[in-house]
Amino acid sequence: MKVLVPVKRVIDYNVKVRVKADGSGVDLANVKMSMNPFDEISVEAAIRMKEAGVASEVVVVSIGDAKSMETLRTALAMGADRGIMIEAPEATEIEPLAVAKILKAVVDEEQPQLVIAGKQAIDNDMNATGQMLAALLGWGQATFASALEIADGKAQVTREVDGGLQKIEVALPAIVTTDLRLNEPRYASLPNIMKAKKKPVAEKTAADYGVDTTPRLKVVATEEPAGREAGIKVGSVGELVEKLKERALV
Amino acid sequence: MSVLLLAEVAGGALALDATAKSASAASALGPVTALVCGPAEAAATAAGIAGIDKVLHCADDSVANGLAENLSALILQLAGGVTHIVAPATNSGKNVLPRVAALLDAMVITDVTKVLDANTFKRPIYAGNAIQTVQSQDAVKVLSIRTAAFEAAATGNAAPVETVTLSDAPALSAHLEDMVVKSDRPELSSAKVVVSGGRGVGSEADFALISGLADKLGAAVGASRAAVDSGFAANDLQVGQTGKVVAPDLYVAVGISGAIQHLAGMKDSKVIVAINKDEDAPIFQVADYGLVADLFDAVPELTGTL
């Protein structure tokens, strides 16, 4: 079974984002970029399936600017077999709908049985690409996975839902999106980073797939959120209770 | 203009708070038809929400568990002529809405915090460190509502209820089991008071300190990702960028450092209290009242005093 995993290059989760003074967007100049953490979880899930003999090949695909190649190489260093680099405008500007359309074209070509995607990218926080891809393919979807098992042409998935957990079964081929509890992604070892440089990567552009990536949403403004007034430190539990009583909170 | 609102049903009942908050966002866009998938009582409760003009009730088993393929087929079946499709940005809303949007060739707009006009919306990006105003050019706008940013619509309405059925279920997935813990505490997303514990609490057993304080305050229990990952608390209690977003009157953070991802889920709370033994913990930068103390001393004392 072939598994396809899309990976996105995003601002590192440790970086505090600043809005540009002119309100035109956020400042991405000279900030650390990394693989979207949920995509690391997806890559890890796919590699574990390969190690367990469930998957035969793990193909990773990144859609973004030329630097997304680094992200792809990271996925290859973790253990993916081969990559597809699809150059498109800045990764953060390309919307999930356009990404899903490109991925659909990739799926049509590659014919994987399973696509494992992160539940959300931590830049635009959309939480949409996997569901949109499933819709375009007419496939079943299992989002927010915290456990995943493949048997008898089906995926059994435990999902993180609002009140706890839900277990569902999806017929393959299907899309699974990953949540935080699915696994702890490995770090790529130095020898594997070296090896990854020799793994095959096909280089494409969004235009090769005939997908129009023009955003549907026009960004009118980007602004700082309302800040909070700095508070005070209280010296004791008693003082804290007093303050809360003053404001009728307890 | 007209709106199809997907009502939130949880544990066989209408989630009134999430639905009423989404209804107040939706009613700014036009007459609202609410779709309720669940028992008849849930539909009747939805019919009582102000701003809902009509309720469509679907009692089909195929949509009872929120399976995205079936539910999106039903929404599409009912969406003829509507200009907006709206749902609360809960996990169930987030599961189905992007699928609906893609089927309509529209770009979904998730976590809307403000409706400016029929095409223009505000939403947070980068864990809430920036707020974007976006304008949609799509024929049908598909939006999920960040409920913490809206007031709940009033109740006391009596909208008419009509029955609908899904004519053709894709049946690509099947529901096997819900593993839902019943709790007598208030629901996290809608609670007036939330007490959250972090890694500092140290163990699942000691997390009872957090629930004890919560019970004294009539509060919901929340947790940081580290507390959930460590098994101190259930996954659905995670507050943050990738968990639940809350904005209660009072949020008490205990043994939580205040990472960006956690702040994203609680920094719009009206009053924030932080208890942490590290005086430099970033949580103190957003706290109205900060107490530098060992939680194992402070929390029992606080619970005892209240």
Ligand SMILES: Cc1cc2nc3c(=O)[nH]c(=O)nc-3n(C[C@H](O)[C@H](O)[C@H](O)COP(=O)(O)OP(=O)(O)OC[C@H]3O[C@@H](n4cnc5c(N)ncnc54)[C@H](O)[C@@H]3O)c2cc1C
């Ligand atoms: C993709 C991604 C998504 C994420 N999503 C979320 C999310 O939605 N929500 C979330 O919360 N996090 C999220 N995180 C994790 C986040 O980055 C932090 O790692 C996490 O919030 C830390 O949890 P914590 O504050 O409990 O633990 P820590 O950062 O370890 O802090 C523990 C705190 O407890 C204090 N402490 C320890 N012992 C005591 C004591 N005895 N008395 C008093 N204080 C004590 C310490 O001083 C410290 O400040 C996400 C991370 C990633 C990468």
